[in-house]
Amino acid sequence: xxxxxxxxxxxxxxxxxxxxxxxxxxxxxxxxxxxxxxxxxxxxxxxxxxxxxxxxxxxxxxxxxxxxxxxxxxxxxxxxxxxxxxxxxxxxxxxxxxxxxxxxxxxxxxxxxxxxxxxxxxxxxxxxxxxxxxxxxxxxxxxxxxxxxxxxxxxxxxxxxxxxxxxxxxxxxxxxxxxxxxxxxxxxxxxxxxxxxxxxxxxxxxxxxxxxxxxxxxxxxxxxxxxxxxxxxxxxxxxxxxxxxxxxxxxxxxxxxxxxxxxxxxxxxxxxxxxxxxxxxxxxxxxxxxxxxxxxxxxxxxxxxxxxxxxxxxxxxxxxxxxxxxxxxxxxxxxxxxxxxxxxxxxxxxxxxxxxxxxxxxxxxxxxxxxxxxxxxxxxxxxxxxxxxxxxxxxxxxxxxxxxxxxxxxxxxxxxxxxxxxxxxxxxxxxxxxxxxxxxxxxxxxxxxxxxxxxxxxxxxxxxxxxxxxxxxxxxxxxxxxxxxxxxxxxxxxxxxxxxxxxxxxxxxxxxxxxxxxxxxxxxxxxxxxxxx
Ligand SMILES: Nc1ncnc2c1ncn2[C@@H]1O[C@H](COS(=O)(=O)NC(=O)C[C@H](N)c2ccccc2)[C@@H](O)[C@H]1O
Numbered sequence: 001x002x003x004x005x006x007x008x009x010x011x012x013x014x015x016x017x018x019x020x021x022x023x024x025x026x027x028x029x030x031x032x033x034x035x036x037x038x039x040x041x042x043x044x045x046x047x048x049x050x051x052x053x054x055x056x057x058x059x060x061x062x063x064x065x066x067x068x069x070x071x072x073x074x075x076x077x078x079x080x081x082x083x084x085x086x087x088x089x090x091x092x093x094x095x096x097x098x099x100x101x102x103x104x105x106x107x108x109x110x111x112x113x114x115x116x117x118x119x120x121x122x123x124x125x126x127x128x129x130x131x132x133x134x135x136x137x138x139x140x141x142x143x144x145x146x147x148x149x150x151x152x153x154x155x156x157x158x159x160x161x162x163x164x165x166x167x168x169x170x171x172x173x174x175x176x177x178x179x180x181x182x183x184x185x186x187x188x189x190x191x192x193x194x195x196x197x198x199x200x201x202x203x204x205x206x207x208x209x210x211x212x213x214x215x216x217x218x219x220x221x222x223x224x225x226x227x228x229x230x231x232x233x234x235x236x237x238x239x240x241x242x243x244x245x246x247x248x249x250x251x252x253x254x255x256x257x258x259x260x261x262x263x264x265x266x267x268x269x270x271x272x273x274x275x276x277x278x279x280x281x282x283x284x285x286x287x288x289x290x291x292x293x294x295x296x297x298x299x300x301x302x303x304x305x306x307x308x309x310x311x312x313x314x315x316x317x318x319x320x321x322x323x324x325x326x327x328x329x330x331x332x333x334x335x336x337x338x339x340x341x342x343x344x345x346x347x348x349x350x351x352x353x354x355x356x357x358x359x360x361x362x363x364x365x366x367x368x369x370x371x372x373x374x375x376x377x378x379x380x381x382x383x384x385x386x387x388x389x390x391x392x393x394x395x396x397x398x399x400x401x402x403x404x405x406x407x408x409x410x411x412x413x414x415x416x417x418x419x420x421x422x423x424x425x426x427x428x429x430x431x432x433x434x435x436x437x438x439x440x441x442x443x444x445x446x447x448x449x450x451x452x453x454x455x456x457x458x459x460x461x462x463x464x465x466x467x468x469x470x471x472x473x474x475x476x477x478x479x480x481x482x483x484x485x486x487x488x489x490x491x492x493x494x495x496x497x498x499x500x501x502x503x504x505x506x507x508x509x510x511x512x513x514x515x516x517x518x519x520x521x522x523x524x525x526x527x528x529x530x531x532x533x
Pocket of ligand 1 (some may be wrong): 032065175220224242291292293294295296315316317318319321323325343409410411423425431
């Protein structure tokens with residue numbers, strides 16, 4: 001076999017099956033269109049065009065190429081979502097490297113756990129990044145307006161691989177594993193671009209859109225937003241996490257950048273709805289809202305619809321193991337009798353089916369089952385965790401002989417008469433209280449029906465004597481409403497729920513604690529409840 005000094009150029013997959021090809025293809029014809037619009041400070045709005053983004057990608061890819069890092073190596077990319085950060089992840093893709101996004105707010109111990117697991121060749125941060133003390137086995141570099149600056153070159157290695165392949169990992173997202181050790185969700189180029197194709201078939205964004213992304217880069221919601229914007233030839237408007245948390249800052253960024261779509265987890269709306277309803281209603285360019293990650297409390301969703309009556313609101317459901325699965329418009333207005341939101345059906349090219357506890361496929365309306373997802377966008381597996389991978393990627397229940405695997409989501413749903421799915425919580429959110437099965441979402445829903453309650457979270461907590469579980473609940477009052485009384489809330493629950501579903505303790509909170517990805521932080525609530533006993 002001939003030895004070649006230069007690797008043959010990677011065979012491009014079908015048009016744009018590599019992440020960088022896919023995301024830069026849409027705007028080859030519109031180089032001067034805005035790709036990223038940022039407004040870190042009042043009056044300091046900057047636009048990066050597709051041509052400028054492409055030039056940054058070239059500069060960073062050259063810098064990475066010069067380091068001679070072996071194809072398939074990992075690069076930890078520590079940054080908020082910015083134009084240079086988007087260019088850096090695209091440059092990793094072009095250089096045949098797998099990027100591992102982490103937020104600058106990632107605690108050191110968690111970063112060290114990710115470094116020990118992913119064993120990256122390089123840690124890459126922004127020019128003004130503050131991370132120090134990286135292990136000597138990891139190269140370090142920074143990306144800035146003029147290219148890469150290498151602080152410490154990656155260690156020498158004997159390259160065994162030279163040709164990038166579309167089944168290579170494009171990125172690894174580390175999620176908080178239930179076992180405490182972060183799980184690395186490995187997504188190939190083929191999977192993520194297959195997902196992007198399915199999502200873009202919904203025509204959610206158009207070239208004139210400006211898609212605000214309010215999630216940290218380490219959360220694949222940000223990667224969905226980048227793909228949605230760039231894949232549509234539109235602009236992404238990254239909102240730094242430290243601005244998302246302050247309603248006035250968030251609304252200023254949306255106003256000054258002319259955002260036409262705002263994508264985020266439900267919790268980003270809680271404070272703006274409560275403290276800045278007028279400024280929210282004044283965002284007259286805002287024409288769509290997309291949310292994901294957890295159920296949107298219905299009182300807050302209804303309030304959002306009141307303030308943004310013209311906005312299309314999309315409920316996006318899915319897991320990091322396939323980036324997402326479905327996109328469903330919320331009825332406008334949401335009928336009063338709706339208790340659970342539809343998650344629709346899987347995006348084009350994918351299919352959800354329900355499997356009951358016995359492993360039988362459920363195909364009758366109204367019968368609950370666990371969502372299994374058949375999709376070309378399924379993850380490759382959990383990094384270095386074959387056992388967890390086998391538990392998630394299971395044989396196709398309809399045709400196990402085929403060798404095809406489907407994603408076992410851990411989510412419960414029922415089908416409506418029209419075939420759409422209705423989310424029914426996690427399989428692990430079914431708890432046993434005094435031997436009775438309790439669906440926590442049912443308790444939460446009853447609590448949010450109380451006049452003046454905007455959101456609620458219910459938890460099953462171990463009894464102090466260790467003998468079983470008891471229900472605790474946390475309720476956030478609505479904007480400008482008299483805060484509900486805990487006793488009245490208990491009576492309200494008792495009027496509609498069996499005794500074992502009435503929370504023993506109910507705490508009123510000004511806000512629910514959220515994780516780094518913006519989801520309700522149930523672990524923090526459990527700790528607070530334990531301390532309150
Ligand atoms: N719209 C929902 N209603 C209700 N429960 C939900 C919903 N979207 C997720 N979830 C829940 O969140 C779980 C997935 O959690 S996750 O792996 O951390 N990933 C995410 O939350 C974000 C996900 N990758 C994503 C990114 C971008 C767009 C859509 C979805 C799902 O299995 C559901 O339990």
